[in-house]
Structures are given as structure tokens and as C-alpha cells.
Amino acid sequence: MEWDHWCNGISLKDIMQSFKFEDSFVNCYTNGYGWTLPPSTPNLLVAEIMGLNIFEHPMVLWLGSPTPTFSTFYTSYFSVVQEVSWQKFIWHKKKSLRFSSYAWMAMLGKLKTADQLILRGIDAYSPCSFCGDGSESHSHLFFTCDFTFSVISSLLPPLRSFLLRPNMMQTFVYFDESLDYNSWEKTFCYYTICSSIYFLWRERNSRRFEMIWRSPSKITSVIRLAILAKVKYWKHFDDLKRRFVLHC
Known part of the structure; x- marks a missing residue:
């Protein structure tokens, strides 16, 4: 919930380091109608999260792939590393x-x-x-x-x-x-x-x-x-x- 970069490409911890959600998963704060954030959520986080239309984007994509694998992550992680001939x-x-x-x-x-x-x-x-x-x-x-x-x-x-x-x-x-x-x-x-x-x-x-x-x-x-x-x-x-x- 807090560390993954699912909120417009950044994590919630990047936005507000001090606040901690009680549950770890994003789906704990959604229902069939939209977001269900706890009342204690700071306004800054509410504004960021509520701005995401979860019905318009019903799934999280990893580099455009709806079925990512470990290989997808591995390739992406090392994509910025220069390959050497040896x-x-x-x-x-x-x-x-x-x-x-x-x-x-x-x-x-x-x-x-x-x-x-x-x-x-x-x-x-x-x-x-x-x-x-x-x-x-x-x-x-x-x-x-x-x-x-x-x-x-x-x-x-x-x-x-x-x-x-x-x-x-x-x-x-x-x-x-x-x-x-x-x-x-x-x-x-x-x-x-x-x-x-x-x-x-x-x-x-x-x-x-x-x-x-x-x-x-x-x-x-x-x-x-x-x-x-x-x-x-x-x-x-x-x-x-x-x-x-x-x-x-």
C-alpha cells in the first residue's frame, strides 16, 4: 500500500513519510463503488488517491503487461545497467x-x-x-x-x-x-x-x-x-x- 509506486508513478511514502495505513494492500481500501479511505487519512494523501479512477483502469499494468512475471521485473530492474561484452x-x-x-x-x-x-x-x-x-x-x-x-x-x-x-x-x-x-x-x-x-x-x-x-x-x-x-x-x-x- 505505502511502498509500491502505484499512485501516479510514486509511492505514498514518497508523498508523506510519517503516515502509516493499518492494512498493507490497496484492495483493503476499495469496494464496488470506489475508494474507502479511513477518516484519519491526511488530506494530501486523500487528494492524491481519490484522483485515481480505479474503474477507468481496472488493473495495474507492469510496463504494459497485464500478466507480469519475475522475468518482467528482472529485465526492467536491470534495463538501466550497461551491458558488457564479457x-x-x-x-x-x-x-x-x-x-x-x-x-x-x-x-x-x-x-x-x-x-x-x-x-x-x-x-x-x-x-x-x-x-x-x-x-x-x-x-x-x-x-x-x-x-x-x-x-x-x-x-x-x-x-x-x-x-x-x-x-x-x-x-x-x-x-x-x-x-x-x-x-x-x-x-x-x-x-x-x-x-x-x-x-x-x-x-x-x-x-x-x-x-x-x-x-x-x-x-x-x-x-x-x-x-x-x-x-x-x-x-x-x-x-x-x-x-x-x-x-x-
Whole structure:
């Protein structure tokens, strides 16, 4: 009643923040003849509500649709957000929300890496927690660092063909543009990269805050187990096992 934008495109709370209706639904204040507002309703709200002819518009439409679905709302909610070309690497149909969320933040530079904290005036230990040589940043962690590159290249050996260490975008684009992989093999590669970002970020935090260190081979095994838990239900799992290393 108060928060939905049904009153000329705005909510009643936008008009008068202090007043609260006893019932939550608009149909509690209508009958077969029109509006039935309680006597305590402020005049400002009465004027706004009574100006709506509910018989002229017998239903509420969502963007012109008399039968809106969640998809209608979802599309409308994100309509103002600029679409990026690399969203398919992260939000594909086989995604894991946990892995994709962290990969998305990493692509946007939103993880709390040392360089980002320092930019915000927060003291942070800048050397990389993995190799100790480079300064910690999104680009270094994923995957120009020798340590993290050894993990991702163990999971996806074709990356070893790079003369220089690739960053995240280069890693995704390499498989996207490759003619050696079909669509579901590319999806597997995207999924593997996203899961690697998640587990490497967790390992980074464990090293910094819990003083728990794991070797590249151990981290690789953990990532493979997580991938297997999901991929074993995929339609082309047997083909993926033949193409990629899917055992620990």
C-alpha cells in the first residue's frame, strides 16, 4: 500500500513519510463503488488517491503487461545497467552463483586487494601473498602472479602456451576466440576460471588473516573437486573428462 509506486508513478511514502495505513494492500481500501479511505487519512494523501479512477483502469499494468512475471521485473530492474561484452564469461547458463559473484567483482576491480585499500587511504600490506614479489592487485592475482598462474594453467593446460602471463580478460578471451573448443567446452573453461578466482581469493585471505598456507597442487585439487561436484551433472561430462584433466 505505502511502498509500491502505484499512485501516479510514486509511492505514498514518497508523498508523506510519517503516515502509516493499518492494512498493507490497496484492495483493503476499495469496494464496488470506489475508494474507502479511513477518516484519519491526511488530506494530501486523500487528494492524491481519490484522483485515481480505479474503474477507468481496472488493473495495474507492469510496463504494459497485464500478466507480469519475475522475468518482467528482472529485465526492467536491470534495463538501466550497461551491458558488457564479457558478461557471457561469468553469467552463462552453467554458472555457480558463488563463483560468478566473485569473478564479477574481480573483473570490476571490486575485491579488497591491497592496491584498492591503499587508494582509499587504508594501510595494507602490498606485496603479493602468493609470490611475495609483485604488488597485490586484481591484475597480478589473476593471473600474472607465478603462483596463481601455476594453478590456473594446471587446470587449463593450453594457457601454458602464453609467452607472458595473461590477466583475467586475456584468459577468458583466449578460450572464447579459440577455434579448438565448441560452445560447451568454452563454458567449462569459463566455469573453471571463475571457480579458480573464488578459491584463490579465499586462499589469499587465509594466508593474510589466518596464517594458513596451501601449496599450488593442494589448491588445484580443491578446485577440481568443486568443479567435479557441479560438472558431473552436465550433459557432456564424459566428453569433458576426455578433453580436460578432471581427476585429482
